[in-house]
Amino acid sequence: MSAKPLKAGILGATGTVGQRFINLLSTNPTFEIAVLGASERSAGKKYNDATNWKLADRMPENVKALTVCVCDPAHFSSCDVVFSGLDANIAGEIEKSFIEAEFPVFSNAKNFRMYDRVPLVIPLVNPEHLAVVSEQQKEFNLKKGFIVTNSNCAVTGVAVALKALQLKFGDISHVLATTMQAISGAGYPGVPSLDIMDNVVPFIGGEEPKFEAELMKLLGTVNQTCTGFDSKSNMKVSASCNRVPVVDGHLASVSIKFASANPPSVDQVVECLQNYKSESQILGCYSAPEIAIDVRMESDRPQPRLDRMNGNGMSVTVGRVRECSVFDIKFSVLAHNTIIGAAGASILNAEVAYKMGLVFPK
Ligand SMILES: NC(=O)C1=CN([C@@H]2O[C@H](COP(=O)(O)OP(=O)(O)OC[C@H]3O[C@@H](n4cnc5c(N)ncnc54)[C@H](OP(=O)(O)O)[C@@H]3O)[C@@H](O)[C@H]2O)C=CC1
Ligand SMILES: N[C@@H](CC(=O)OP(=O)(O)O)C(=O)O
Numbered sequence: 199m200s201a202k203p204l205k206a207g208i209l210g211a212t213g214t215v216g217q218r219f220i221n222l223l224s225t226n227p228t229f230e231i232a233v234l235g236a237s238e239r240s241a242g243k244k245y246n247d248a249t250n251w252k253l254a255d256r257m258p259e260n261v262k263a264l265t266v267c268v269c270d271p272a273h274f275s276s277c278d279v280v281f282s283g284l285d286a287n288i289a290g291e292i293e294k295s296f297i298e299a300e301f302p303v304f305s306n307a308k309n310f311r312m313y314d315r316v317p318l319v320i321p322l323v324n325p326e327h328l329a330v331v332s333e334q335q336k337e338f339n340l341k342k343g344f345i346v347t348n349s350n351c352a353v354t355g356v357a358v359a360l361k362a363l364q365l366k367f368g369d370i371s372h373v374l375a376t377t378m379q380a381i382s383g384a385g386y387p388g389v390p391s392l393d394i395m396d397n398v399v400p401f402i403g404g405e406e407p408k409f410e411a412e413l414m415k416l417l418g419t420v421n422q423t424c425t426g427f428d429s430k431s432n433m434k435v436s437a438s439c440n441r442v443p444v445v446d447g448h449l450a451s452v453s454i455k456f457a458s459a460n461p462p463s464v465d466q467v468v469e470c471l472q473n474y475k476s477e478s479q480i481l482g483c484y485s486a487p488e489i490a491i492d493v494r495m496e497s498d499r500p501q502p503r504l505d506r507m508n509g510n511g512m513s514v515t516v517g518r519v520r521e522c523s524v525f526d527i528k529f530s531v532l533a534h535n536t537i538i539g540a541a542g543a544s545i546l547n548a549e550v551a552y553k554m555g556l557v558f559p560k
Contacts, residue, residue, distance in 0.1 A: 325477045361476075409439065
């Protein structure tokens with residue numbers, strides 16, 4: 199690692215994910231916050247005045263006086279890397295302009311996730327997919343620029359648990375997942391209080407198809423020519439996504455069937471999840487949690503309020519592992535939607551990319 203941190207720009211710095219980026223990057227030794235971008239509504243204001251800061255930790259002193267700029271690459275020329283927490287309605291065009299201007303972009307937005315040459319990476323699941331970055335650069339004639347996306351936040355915890363099981367016990371043929379998703383997943387101000395208080399909303403627009411398609415890509419492999427990905431398209435996935443009155447932390451109730459005729463026992467599944475280590479942990483990246491999957495044996499865990507900050511929000515928590523009378527195994531899994539489900543995943547992806555030599559100082 200170089201002595202000097204890489205200069206980081208943040209697109210969508212004022213939003214829910216943007217605030218997490220600021221919070222996490224302010225103590226990260228690999229990156230130094232250099233430029234903050236948001237909409238024209240915020241541009242020209244000091245970050246402190248432009249932002250409705252919603253995190254329990256205080257706004258870091260060193261960003262308060264930074265002037266927010268519009269998301270034009272010209273303002274980010276000092277940056278070695280750009281993180282995006284942009285609203286998906288405008289992320290596509292803006293992120294494209296940054297890639298074309300030769301910035302490495304690590305994005306949370308959905309726009310490019312399913313593109314052939316774009317790695318969709320959860321750092322606790324498939325950092326090896328970053329190998330396709332060079333093919334992306336070749337195709338678009340880029341030297342330093344590229345885009346890596348992280349996944350939909352509801353699928354994150356499920357993908358981590360299933361990757362561990364797939365590595366050890368082979369393919370999973372069927373997945374049924376019912377999510378209970380936090381309000382912060384919808385950004386700020388998000389779901390009106392009169393809709394979500396004393397209530398559960400059994401619909402999140404566009405969420406279920408994203409969950410299903412992204413899980414297949416995440417659990418897939420880089421193809422033989424290293425030009426794209428072989429998705430697990432034979433895996434049958436059905437997601438039911440619900441909004442619940444929780445501030446942070448997406449919980450999912452998951453039932454799975456293995457392709458093998460000899461599926462593992464509950465004890466074997468627990469042991470496998472407990473021992474799982476991802477490449478980002480083995481590489482010793484700063485933001486990688488010590489434990490990828492914390493398996494709780496109590497009958498009533500995981501719970502969002504108690505377990506979402508596990509591993510500083512970078513670990514996922516699994517509990518209630520038991521036999522399923524329809525498929526093989528069922529369990530609950532929790533992941534912090536704005537940390538390992540969003541900003542934390544992007545940052546750890548960038549740390550892995552840095553170790554791989556894909557990101558470097560100017
Ligand atoms: N919240 C979550 O748990 C997760 C979110 N995501 C994805 O991350 C992205 C950000 O989500 P979230 O932080 O929740 O959203 P927010 O609505 O809280 O924040 C959106 C950000 O985009 C900026 N923005 C809006 N319009 C423009 C524009 N025209 N030009 C430049 N910037 C603009 C806003 O700036 P301004 O303040 O100036 O309006 C703000 O900084 C989305 O794509 C979302 O789908 C992914 C995983 C999880
Ligand atoms: N839709 C998710 C958060 C999100 O923004 O997901 P995506 O980036 O896949 O649109 C939620 O509401 O909890």
